Amino acid sequence: MSVPWRTVGRVDPDGPAAHDDVLIRGRALTKRFGELVAVDGVDFDVRRGEAFGFLGPNGAGKSSTMKMVGAVSPASGGQLRIFGLDPATDGPAVRARLGVVPQRDTLDEELTVEENIWIYGRYFGLPWTVVRERTVELLEFAQLGDRAASKVEPLSGGMKRRLTIARALVSDPEILLLDEPTTGLDPQARHALWDRLFRLKKQGVTLVLTTHYMDEAEQLCDRLVVMDHGRIVAAGSPRQLIERYATREVLELRFADDDGTHLPLDGVGARVEVLPDRVLVYTPDGDAAAAAVHARGLRPLSALVRRSTLEDVFLHLTGRSLVD
Numbered sequence: 001m002s003v004p005w006r007t008v009g010r011v012d013p014d015g016p017a018a019h020d021d022v023l024i025r026g027r028a029l030t031k032r033f034g035e036l037v038a039v040d041g042v043d044f045d046v047r048r049g050e051a052f053g054f055l056g057p058n059g060a061g062k063s064s065t066m067k068m069v070g071a072v073s074p075a076s077g078g079q080l081r082i083f084g085l086d087p088a089t090d091g092p093a094v095r096a097r098l099g100v101v102p103q104r105d106t107l108d109e110e111l112t113v114e115e116n117i118w119i120y121g122r123y124f125g126l127p128w129t130v131v132r133e134r135t136v137e138l139l140e141f142a143q144l145g146d147r148a149a150s151k152v153e154p155l156s157g158g159m160k161r162r163l164t165i166a167r168a169l170v171s172d173p174e175i176l177l178l179d180e181p182t183t184g185l186d187p188q189a190r191h192a193l194w195d196r197l198f199r200l201k202k203q204g205v206t207l208v209l210t211t212h213y214m215d216e217a218e219q220l221c222d223r224l225v226v227m228d229h230g231r232i233v234a235a236g237s238p239r240q241l242i243e244r245y246a247t248r249e250v251l252e253l254r255f256a257d258d259d260g261t262h263l264p265l266d267g268v269g270a271r272v273e274v275l276p277d278r279v280l281v282y283t284p285d286g287d288a289a290a291a292a293v294h295a296r297g298l299r300p301l302s303a304l305v306r307r308s309t310l311e312d313v314f315l316h317l318t319g320r321s322l323v324d
């Protein structure tokens with residue numbers, strides 16, 4: 001029996017995408033800056049209604065990809081189609097259907113909160129009555145209704161980000177592009193922003209975001225690609241990636257002697273990673289692995305069992321941590 005309310009506005013991350021469900025298609029997409037290849041032939045599809053993420057460390061090529069998708073930076077090679085259009089020749093038509101939240105806020109600090117949305121609405125050529133009406137709704141959505149007439153300058157970082165999102169929504173875009181939406185925000189502000197993004201997703205807005213926070217990618221993204229050095233090193237839903245590249249649990253061990261390389265840990269889990277400050281034992285059963293460690297006479301200072309995350313996926317694929 002189908003359960004309609006569970007499928008409305010959702011995509012099946014494992015299912016094949018119908019052709020007209022693909023809003024953004026990149027094939028061998030490349031961006032060069034002189035000799036530097038910032039994006040090195042990436043393939044991806046973004047489907048209608050999903051939240052799609054580009055996850056990777058600084059310099060991975062996420063923003064460069066996002067700028068090509070935003071039709072503000074031309075591709076150096078490969079193919080890109082957005083709504084079936086080529087941004088190289090149909091830039092204005094593509095941009096009219098996108099909302100963009102850049103990595104750095106570009107709000108006008110001299111203007112008030114509502115004026116920042118008004119000028120954007122007018123820029124998109126919307127009638128004044130529509131702009132005013134939408135501004136009221138959007139400021140409610142951004143939880144800034146009581147700040148409409150305040151100047152932007154004294155707002156907190158989280159409020160400014162929410163205002164930037166509200167401003168990007170004034171043209172009622174089909175796709176919202178968010179470059180590092182929560183970088184620099186405190187945990188409370190990040191959660192408040194995630195909550196707004198969840199709401200947008202529920203309303204059917206397609207979200208495309210870049211992030212180097214694995215928890216953000218896990219929380220928000222239906223599907224994502226993991227990028228490193230301009231390439232896609234893995235693609236799938238967070239769950240698929242964790243199942244494919246990590247075990248269900250991780251036993252994190254810390255020893256008094258930081259050098260874990262000599263420890264007799266062979267076979268205690270499916271895989272062992274020795275980091276400078278801790279040893280990670282990948283295992284389906286963390287408690288059983290902890291017992292095996294103890295049985296070998298090892299006495300770590302601490303032993304913590306946790307679930308695998310996308311950070312573990314990235315570590316497995318690249319040998320490095322996402323946040324250096």
Ligand SMILES: Nc1ncnc2c1ncn2[C@@H]1O[C@H](COP(=O)(O)OP(=O)(O)OP(=O)(O)O)[C@@H](O)[C@H]1O
Pocket residue numbers: 033036037038056057058059060061062063064065212
């Ligand atoms: N306008 C530019 N001119 C020259 N090099 C650039 C330019 N923009 C980006 N790069 C380089 O391209 C590479 C990829 O940068 P990009 O900003 O796309 O990475 P990123 O994954 O978004 O990282 P970050 O989170 O730091 O923005 C980096 O080596 C960067 O220095």
